Amino acid sequence: MQRLTERILEYARRLPEGMPVAAKGLLHLGNRAAVDQALSRLSERGQLMRAGRGVYLLPVTSRFGTRAPSVELAVEALAAQRGEVIVPSGAAAANTLGLTTQVPIRSVYLTSGRTRKMNLGKQVVELRHAPRWQLAMAERPAGEAVRALAWLGPDKAEAALNTLKRKLSPAAFSELVAAAPQLPSWLARSVGRAAHG
DSSP, rough: OOHHHHHHHHHHSSOOTTOEEGGGGGTTTTTTTHHHHHHHHHHTTTSEEEEEEEEOOOEEEEETTEEEOOHHHHHHHHHHHOOOOOEEOOHHHHHHSSSOOOOOEEEEEEEESSOOOETTTTTTEEEOOOOOHHOOOOOOOOHHHHHHHHHHHHHHHHHHHHHHHHSSSSHHHHHHHHHHGSSSSHHHHHHHHHOOO
């Protein structure tokens, strides 16, 4: 009979890059204690990477060596597996939209789940719990604008909104204006002024 560690590795190799391997997803292979121990052994041997509490990833092997899965793929897969909304931080959104030239040096994502860190090789990805209004319209341009404005704060929001009015498509800007009732008062006020005044 095939050993549990081999069966777990075989299972992990069939998953797309960055898809987390969690003990709960392996209970069809053995009891929880045995699965936890096998995952721990595989991690110690370097055959799996321990990304966080109960989360393991299969390293990507190529002719250039072994590396961690891409941050974007790992975060996307974690969101799908856990049923969470996970989006790039406001700093990353502001950079993408051209509202700042600062490039975030740390990988920070906002999540509907709990705050935690994920280790992807030498890179640490921070997942920060965020209020629902920052996660609304998750991957859409209007949602990206909301996160960027939240990061910029009340002092810079109005100037940024004037820039966004030119940069976003009319549909995306309308979606942002329609979302104003969900936003904090300071941001709803700024959005209203940009839209109507």
